Amino acid sequence: MPAHKPPETGLGVDVGGTRIRIARISREGEILSRIIEPVQASRDEFPAQLLRLIEQMRGPEDAAIGVGIPGRVLGQTGEIVSAGYLDIAGFDLVGLVSRKTGLPVRIENDAMMALIAELNCRSKFRDKLVMMVTVGTGVGGAALQDGRPWYGGGHAGQFGHIVVADDGPRCNCGRTGCVETLSSGTALRRLILQTELPEETRTEDLFSLAEKSDAVAQAVLRAWSQPMQRALETLVSVADPDLILVGGGLGRDMVQALNTLETRSPWFPVPFEAASLGDDAGVIGAGLHALAHKDGRLAETA
Numbered sequence: 001m002p003a004h005k006p007p008e009t010g011l012g013v014d015v016g017g018t019r020i021r022i023a024r025i026s027r028e029g030e031i032l033s034r035i036i037e038p039v040q041a042s043r044d045e046f047p048a049q050l051l052r053l054i055e056q057m058r059g060p061e062d063a064a065i066g067v068g069i070p071g072r073v074l075g076q077t078g079e080i081v082s083a084g085y086l087d088i089a090g091f092d093l094v095g096l097v098s099r100k101t102g103l104p105v106r107i108e109n110d111a112m113m114a115l116i117a118e119l120n121c122r123s124k125f126r127d128k129l130v131m132m133v134t135v136g137t138g139v140g141g142a143a144l145q146d147g148r149p150w151y152g153g154g155h156a157g158q159f160g161h162i163v164v165a166d167d168g169p170r171c172n173c174g175r176t177g178c179v180e181t182l183s184s185g186t187a188l189r190r191l192i193l194q195t196e197l198p199e200e201t202r203t204e205d206l207f208s209l210a211e212k213s214d215a216v217a218q219a220v221l222r223a224w225s226q227p228m229q230r231a232l233e234t235l236v237s238v239a240d241p242d243l244i245l246v247g248g249g250l251g252r253d254m255v256q257a258l259n260t261l262e263t264r265s266p267w268f269p270v271p272f273e274a275a276s277l278g279d280d281a282g283v284i285g286a287g288l289h290a291l292a293h294k295d296g297r298l299a300e301t302a
């Protein structure tokens, strides 16, 4: 009798602002085991940490590896163009990890991995155009068309750099007024510090004050969410997605704030909702995407 072979699983890695997560993911998108630790961001330490974690976690059933990183990744090749606070731009991470492990490796922007996981829970959107905007330290983005990453010419999905104000703050990209500079977590912190509100004011404090008609809290929430509303309307005017998920650490708060804004034009109704998987989305999507890549299901975009 042939020995029972366990079903194949994918190893998903998600590199966040402060922590790196690695998890074994089933084909259904369940987390079977995981390790979370502080991320080491330097060019020498990060690859070594990644390889050590893969070694620690790897089991015989793991058939592929997916890694989601912040920054700009050329989707088709996994080339890292810039990686935010991670000092690995230009580093051949796909080559390194596949050489060391002998497994197929797929690297994507972290928002893309999170979106893949979210779509896995929303089967009715599998043959649609679905976008994601992540709100955390910065603002990230990704799009899937018919369940496949939509890269455009290679770098599509930089939704944090939709310009929404001519006179806005200077952005890392060199321009001014990108939505990332006005609707990120960093921007919310700056808005709070510009008021008389206590420095430690949290989003739930703002919402509860705003509910009691506190004009300052209402103004902060409006100043934070209105630029995002404009950016989402722009996405609708350009690509008319069937769904825009708002995720990242502040995704739910952003949705709550957006829901208080009046629609500015009937031309661009935004079909947005909060992402539902929270911090787990990145590793789940990375594991699922790695398995899809290994199966050849991404062949048309690879």
Ligand SMILES: [Zn+2]
Binding pocket: 160, 161, 171, 172, 173, 174, 175, 178, 180
């Ligand atoms: Zn920018």
